[in-house]
Amino acid sequence: MSGNAISIDGVAVAFEPGQTIMQAAEAAGVYIPHLCHHPEFAPHGSCKLCTVKVNGRNGASCTVGAQPGMVVENNTAELNDGRRALTQMLFVEGNHFCPFCERSGNCQLQAVAYFLNMTSPHFEHFYPPREVDASHPEVLLDRNRCILCELCVRASREVDGKNVFGIAGRGIQARLVVNSHSGRLGDTGLAATDKAVQVCPVGAIIRKGTAFRVPVGKRLYDQAPISEVGTHVTGQGHGKT
Amino acid sequence: MTFPLETAANPEKLKRVAIEPLSRVEGHGKVTLLLDDDNRVHQARLHIVEFRGFEKFIQGRPYWEVPVLVQRLCGICPVSHHLAASKAMDLLVGAKHLTPTAEKLRRLMHLGQILQSHALHFFHLASPDLLFGFDSEVAKRNVVGVAAAFPDVAKRGVLLRKYGQEVIRITAGKRIHGTGAIPGGVNKNLNPEEREYLRRDLAQMIAWSRDAVNLIKRVYTERPEFHNGFGHFRSSFMSLARDDGALDLYHGGLRARDEHGQIIFDHVDYGHYWDYIHEEVKTWSYMKFPFIRSRGKEQGWYRVGPLARMNNCDFIPTPLADAERREFLAFGGGAARQANLAYHWARMIEMLHAAEGIAGLLDDDDLMGTDLVTRGEKALRGVGVIEAPRGTLIHHYRINEDDQVVRANLIVSTTHNNQAMNEAVRQVAMQYLDGRNLTEGLLNHIEVAIRAYDPCLSCATHALGKMPLEVELVDGAGRQIDCLAKDGDSSCAA
Structure with missing residues (x-):
């Protein structure tokens, strides 16, 4: 290993100056599980799913800059156990009913859970009361499925220039809110083609009238695990990362 | 209202016998009998002890989720719920007429469902009683016993069911709880490879279905008085029928005949079913009691399912099944038309019809068309009705302007048969149990009567907030x- 390179699980990975570990890994085709990271947006570091060991210490790979000679552990039993626990917490903190969710098969949360061999929620379900906002004619906001990744918040602010979404409250009270006088999506300037609609990694923000159009067997994660096909969903989401 | 033997006058003085849980039926139920010191029956009830509540918790959900969500009512007949809900959703999105590809693909899916469900019930659940006897050795009176004593029969049952499940997998994406039907159509067609795959074993399935009809016919006709008279009573029947009177399991108008075979109503647009059917609730069951409104609570109860469809239709539009239907109706001068156990015979005729119907559809190139979805003017109310394996299945939804479900009413096949199953329990209790020392074999007679209806108790209990x-x-x-x-x-x- 020489020059601008790091080691991920013993394999040398080159990087460009200024890249994070996640960006270097993506460029090299190395999968690090993640949910709040998106290559088109600045590092966020909130879901912690991409935690790796950097020279023996934990760090979020989407926020830690790559430095020459770094030794990174990624696909280890210890790290994946922790990631699985985080994923299980996301499931029980919301109301995720994969059997009838239209994002099933195209959902990053579900795909990450499969990748991490999550076979049960393990923790007791919170069953929190969460509101569904169906007031927009073309977009449904189902907060039951929100994992607070803030991708819609960032996309609306930075790409769409509309500032439609925000996170209110702290800790377990944190929730996705809508920036309008009524607090309802139908009273915002959101358009179905906005980046904020396309970027949701789960089934929290979905376009009306498109549900279940892709048959079982043809959905993104019916084809291969998320580690192989990335996170691109036709008309929704972003490219292989 | 209360029927004879439904409620005893002095229950505190009677001893209670419970058959719990009912075995070889889908879901959880029990029968209670109240007997006096001489073992005379004073009360007999079929209780449905589980509770589901789908009608309530889909409120607030977007309508397009409903066909995928409500099929979770059941693991045996999910396709029926999936399609009944989809038919209702078609109306919500203004799809009054589906494309030929969409309708035929749904019909294929539905016939696969009929085939697998009827095979499951006859071979796995009912055949132990029919082949070994109602009071035969209990340790062998199950599908494992059938596999040991009649390996060919058991094997055919498994493979017939498997074939039906394959039809479902190919049309809906999964054997259980797929997503094939969407509001206004379907999400896939049939490709040539899939068609050839389904054609490969079809002749065998038709042949085995004919054998199954012959098997139940032989069993039934060997002891006609016993089978005709087992828990006998007379009732009305209701089902869908095609405009020309043909058996149609996917679509048609509501038709009802009284206990003498006379038409009560016909060609009824099911979009106004509530003008013809009401539901009564009783304190001792989670299942509602529907009745034909014009005949009132006392006289208006009726039966649905294979026997109702045999009695109601004018013909079956596949030749082998229609020949069997005519023979069935003519048997004993029509003696089997009202018999509880004739449900088994009628069910196998329908399985044959399903196999024949699949063959007919697979010859239709429309299945491989690419025009899958149609839309029109949005509506806020949708009713979908289908003939599920166990009988007429009604799904009724209202949504708000934001596309969320605000009200749902499901009248499930087994619910229509609630009064009839209770009547069968009471009649069998009087015929076989009254005044006798109870044995397991005698109590099984009660279960045999219930099993004839192939009840799906999980499907049938939804009245959250309405139950007294x-x-x-x-x-x-x-x-x-x-x-x-x-x-x-x-x-x-x-």
Whole structure:
């Protein structure tokens, strides 16, 4: 290993100056599980799913800059156990009913859970009361499925220039809110083609009238695990990362 | 209203016998009998003890989720719920007429469902009684016993069911709980490879279905008086029928005949089913009691399912099944038309029809078309009705302007048969149990009567908030100390 390179699980990975570990890994085709990271947006570091060991210490790979000679552990039993626990917490903190969710098969949360061999929620379900906002004619906001990744918040602010979404409250009270006088999506300037609609990694923000159009067997994660096909969903989401 | 043997006058003086849980039926139920010291039956009830509540918890959900969500009512007949809900959703999105590809693909899916469900019931659940006898050795009276004594019969049952499940997998994406039907159409067609795959074993399936009809016909006709008379009563029947009177399991108008075979109503647009059918609730069951409105609660109850469809249709549009139907109706001068156990015979004729119908559809190139979805003017109310394996299945939804479900009413096949199953229980209790020392074999007679209807108890209990309940506190001598009652309108009184 020489020059601008790091080691991920013993394999040398080159990087460009200024890249994070996640960006270097993506460029090299190395999968690090993640949910709040998106290559088109600045590092966020909130879901912690991409935690790796950097020279023996934990760090979020989407926020830690790559430095020459770094030794990174990624696909280890210890790290994946922790990631699985985080994923299980996301499931029980919301109301995720994969059997009838239209994002099933195209959902990053579900795909990450499969990748991490999550076979049960393990923790007791919170069953929190969460509101569904169906007031927009073309977009449904189902907060039951929100994992607070803030991708819609960032996309609306930075790409769409509309500032439609925000996170209110702290800790377990944190929730996705809508920036309008009524607090309802139908009273915002959101358009179905906005980046904020396309970027949701789960089934929290979905376009009306498109549900279940892709048959079982043809959905993104019916084809291969998320580690192989990335996170691109036709008309929704972003490219292989 | 109360029927004879439904409620005993002095229950505190009677001993209670419970058959719990009912075996070889889908879902959880029990039968209770109240007997006096001479083992005379004073009360016999079929209780549905599980509770589902789908009608309530889909409120607020977007309508397009409904066909995928409500099929989770059942693991045996999910396709029926999937399609009944989809038919209702078609109306919500203004799809009054589906494309030929969409309708035929749904019909294929549905016939696969009929085939697998009927095979499951006959071979796995009912055949132990029919092949070994109602009071045969209990340790062998199950599908494992059938596999040991009649390996060919058991094997055919498994493979017939497997074939039906394959039809479902190819049309819906999964054997259980797929997503094939969407509001206004379907999400896939049939490709040539899939068509050839389904054609490969079809001749065998038709042949085995014919054998199954012959098997039940032989069993039934060997002891005609016993089978005709087992828990016998007369009732009305209701089903869908095509405009020309043909058996149609996917679509048609509502048709009802009375106990003498006379038409009560016909060609009824099911979009206004509530003008013809009402539901009664009773304190002792989570399942509602529907009745034909014009005949009232006492006379208006009816039966649905294979026997109802045999009686109601004018013909079956596949030749082998229609020949069997005519033979069935002619048997004994029509003696089997009202018999509980004739449900098995009718069910196998329908399985043959399903196999024939699949063959006919697979010859239709429309299945491989690419025009899958149609849309029109949005509506806020949709009713979908289908003939599920167990009978007429009604799904009724209202949504708001934001596309969320605000009201749902499901009248499930087994619910239509609620009164009939209770009547069968009472008749069998009087015929075989009254005044005798009870044995397992005698009690199984009660279960045999219920099993004839192939009830799906999981499907049938949804009346959250509507169910009247009575809670009684009694002392050791059976004296009532306190009582709290909640009426059907949710009012509460001490």
